Amino acid sequence: MKNKEKAVVVFSGGQDSTTCLLWALKKYKEVMAVSFDYGQRHKKELECGAAICEKLGVKQTVIDLKELNRLAPNSLTREEIKVDTDAPEEGTPNSFVEGRNMLFLTYAAIFAKGEGATDIITGVSQSDFSGYPDCRDIFIKSLNTTLNLAMDYEFDIITPLMWIDKEETWALADELGGFDIVREMTLTCYNGIKGDGCGNCPACKLRKRGLDKYLERRTLG
Numbered sequence: 001m002k003n004k005e006k007a008v009v010v011f012s013g014g015q016d017s018t019t020c021l022l023w024a025l026k027k028y029k030e031v032m033a034v035s036f037d038y039g040q041r042h043k044k045e046l047e048c049g050a051a052i053c054e055k056l057g058v059k060q061t062v063i064d065l066k067e068l069n070r071l072a073p074n075s076l077t078r079e080e081i082k083v084d085t086d087a088p089e090e091g092t093p094n095s096f097v098e099g100r101n102m103l104f105l106t107y108a109a110i111f112a113k114g115e116g117a118t119d120i121i122t123g124v125s126q127s128d129f130s131g132y133p134d135c136r137d138i139f140i141k142s143l144n145t146t147l148n149l150a151m152d153y154e155f156d157i158i159t160p161l162m163w164i165d166k167e168e169t170w171a172l173a174d175e176l177g178g179f180d181i182v183r184e185m186t187l188t189c190y191n192g193i194k195g196d197g198c199g200n201c202p203a204c205k206l207r208k209r210g211l212d213k214y215l216e217r218r219t220l221g
Contacts, residue, residue, distance in 0.1 A: 004118060004119065005028055005029040006029070006031075006032070006112075006118075006119070007024045007120070007121055008031075008034055008108050008111060008112040008117050008121070009021045009024050009031060009032070009033050009058075009120075009121045009122075010104050010108050010120065010121065011033035011035050011049055011060065012035065012036075012045055012123075013035070013045045013046065013047075013048035013049030013187055014045065014123075014186050014188045015166075015169065015173075015182055015188045015207055016125065016169065017122075017123040018052055018173075018181065018186045019160075019176070020122065020160055021033060021052070021053075021058065022056075022176040022177070022181070022182075023121070024121050025058070028119070030117075032059050032060075032061065032111075032115060032117070033049070033053050033058050033061070034060075034062075034063060035049050035060055035061070036062070036063050036064075036065050036103075036107070037062055037063070037064050037066060038065040038066060039066040044187055045187045046062065048187040052186070055181065055185070056181075063107050065104075100134065101122070101132075101134035102134060104122075105122060105140075105157060106143075108122075109151065109153075113153050118153070118154055118155055119155075119156050120155060120156070120157050121157075121158045122140075122157065122158075123159075123160070124140065124159055124161070124162065125159075125162055125164065125169075126163065127161075127162070127163055127164055127165045140157050143157065144156070166207060166209065166211070166213075167209075167210040167211075167213040168210075168214075169210060170211055170214035170215075171214055183196070189201060189204050190202065190203050190204070191204075
């Protein structure tokens with residue numbers, strides 16, 4: 001039986017997915033988190049995710065997708081590949097994991113259907129575009145249609161952060177009462193450092209730029 005009071009959050013333990021988890025907890029009676037072990041370099045993100053779910057009282061399911069590591073070598077899965085510090089002039093950054101969001105959302109949909117849930121929440125954003133094609137709104141809408149057809153089920157992939165930047169994402173986390181959780185407990189850093197991170201990788205720079213803007217705005221009232 002379908003239940004619109006249930007939601008499944010695709011959850012990495014990072015800033016965006018944690019903000020989405022906080023958002024979902026305000027909207028739904030039952031929230032489940034689905035995380036993925038895809039052979040990522042920094043298993044600490046799974047540990048961070050588990051700690052956040054425990055703190056928020058959310059059931060977390062971790063799905064094994066380690067084969068993605070072999071099929072899609074990149075700087076987030078291979079120690080020998082150094083993370084790009086700047087976006088390449090052509091193509092995607094070497095931190096792009098081919099097919100990752102498509103697989104994550106597909107497995108999340110299979111899980112959701114088994115639980116009788118229709119709503120799947122993911123923290124992708126087109127506003128702070130990272131060069132990842134699977135973070136675009138057109139991809140999400142396309143996959144949503146495909147999943148509905150493939151499983152004969154009315155899924156709704158919801159993207160609360162799609163049209164807001166990192167400054168607004170920090171503002172949303174604060175509004176939801178989770179600012180400190182996001183700042184202290186999440187792992188966004190490509191070099192595997194929790195909280196404010198290394199400060200040098202693209203993810204940390206984007207996160208800090210948004211945080212600085214939001215804190216300035218909050219100080220000014």
